[in-house]
Amino acid sequence: MLRGSKVGLRARHEDDIPVLEAELHGDVVNTSRAMGHPWRPITPGSKDSQFVVDDTNQQNVHFSVVELDGGVLAGSAVLWGIDTHNRSAHVGLGLLPSSRGRGYGTDVVAVLCHYGFVVRGLQRLQIETLADNAAMLRSAERNGFVREGVLRSSAWVMGEFLDQVLLGLLAQEWKPEP
Numbered sequence: 001m002l003r004g005s006k007v008g009l010r011a012r013h014e015d016d017i018p019v020l021e022a023e024l025h026g027d028v029v030n031t032s033r034a035m036g037h038p039w040r041p042i043t044p045g046s047k048d049s050q051f052v053v054d055d056t057n058q059q060n061v062h063f064s065v066v067e068l069d070g071g072v073l074a075g076s077a078v079l080w081g082i083d084t085h086n087r088s089a090h091v092g093l094g095l096l097p098s099s100r101g102r103g104y105g106t107d108v109v110a111v112l113c114h115y116g117f118v119v120r121g122l123q124r125l126q127i128e129t130l131a132d133n134a135a136m137l138r139s140a141e142r143n144g145f146v147r148e149g150v151l152r153s154s155a156w157v158m159g160e161f162l163d164q165v166l167l168g169l170l171a172q173e174w175k176p177e178p
């Protein structure tokens, strides 16, 4: 397990999936805001769930987020689109509603930076998030990500086009928490 100050990132367990499906995927508005493709219901036990992990896929590394104190499931995190030529990847995360606003998101981004830069030797990490997602923007910026641009009207979300913000962090800029 990878450890932050408040949360750990471990492998996906079978019994995480129904909880993530119900509490994360089941929230149509938040899923539509976070996913970039249209929400649809997923049959319990379906292999099509976004939370079912294919360990043979070298481009995406999925984690379950757990509280360090007690191991309670807190959410899902991913380093996706790992590009070993350009040594870059994208960061994604979603926390269960009861786990939000407690500093976990900032901590998850810190652990994904450690995984990306130290474990994988990447040079650049990138985050795309909706321009009004204040908690995600702050979680990224607290870890040193800088806003590199606005992708105007790039996301169709629940009946309207919204702007996304592109944030990036380079290995040499990253300052891990001591």
Ligand SMILES: CC(C)(COP(=O)(O)OP(=O)(O)OC[C@H]1O[C@@H](n2cnc3c(N)ncnc32)[C@H](O)[C@@H]1OP(=O)(O)O)[C@@H](O)C(=O)NCCC(=O)NCCS
Pocket: 030, 033, 034, 092, 093, 094, 095, 096, 099, 100, 101, 102, 103, 104, 105, 106, 107, 128, 129, 130, 133, 134, 135, 136, 138, 139, 142
């Ligand atoms: C976005 C998300 C990962 C952030 O994680 P979090 O644990 O809630 O965020 P944190 O508690 O670490 O807070 C980070 C900062 O945002 C601020 N913040 C938290 N919730 C906020 C809100 N609703 N509005 C404004 N600011 C907020 C915190 O005060 C903190 O600021 P600080 O560092 O100045 O104290 C989490 O809220 C989440 O899973 N949301 C739903 C899914 C999602 O949007 N995923 C990202 C898709 S790109």
